[in-house]
Ligand code: ADP
């Protein structure tokens with residue numbers, strides 16, 4: 001269905017309650033991530049058993065949102081507001097205590113841990129605050145790593161890693177090790193690694209946290225540039241993300257307080 005008009009106030013009100021998302025720009029694009037009533041408590045071992053001394057922290061409280069292919073969304077909020085927990089839940093690294101998480105049409109709460117791992121490997125790329133590059137490997141070998149576990153041939157890995165590095169402007173740094181690169185360049189290597197499997201979904205957790213202002217801004221611009229028809233979720237306390245993303249979900253104390261474009 002292609003919409004040629006802005007969503008009505010009724011649509012918007014319905015979207016708020018159903019978790020549907022109705023941007024005019026992407027209303028025809030498929031929903032890639034849908035959280036419905038997601039609550040996450042740390043310290044809850046899911047067995048129902050709690051000792052008298054155990055304390056739980058509610059990191060997410062009844063969070064609902066849906067994101068479409070092609071959307072670049074900032075998950076913005078202060079430290080402790082639940083941003084990382086939200087990304088981990090969407091990436092299938094954490095099981096929510098309540099609610100459902102659908103990724104590319106699959107309910108993560110209804111599949112095995114092995115199936116979640118496969119879904120993540122095949123369809124999700126991660127970018128972290130601290131880059132997580134292996135210091136002894138060249139930029140190209142770091143970027144090629146996700147292809148090793150997928151059984152891609154060495155020759156093809158090298159080709160695709162070089163292509164991915166070119167995409168982030170590091171075609172001339174293929175053989176450099178992380179220690180020979182600036183912070184901004186290391187984060188670009190990490191972005192190239194996240195993209196090398198051509199994932200539909202990219203999850204970035206505080207990608208500018210280790211970078212100076214100007215470098216951080218360029219990394220945000222790069223994430224937006226490489227988005228194409230991917231879904232990109234950027235968790236950050238960096239208000240500059242608001243200017244470059246299509247949409248901002250604000251989190252406070254584990255709750256979504258605003259969802260704005
Ligand atoms: P953010 O990424 O916005 O800083 P987090 O998702 O890391 O927020 O944390 C949300 C809340 O959950 C905070 O109160 C934090 O202290 C708590 N929390 C995060 N990780 C854990 C954990 N592994 N065990 C217990 N509490 C945690």
Ligand code: MG
Pocket residue numbers: 083084085205206
């Ligand atoms: Mg965090």
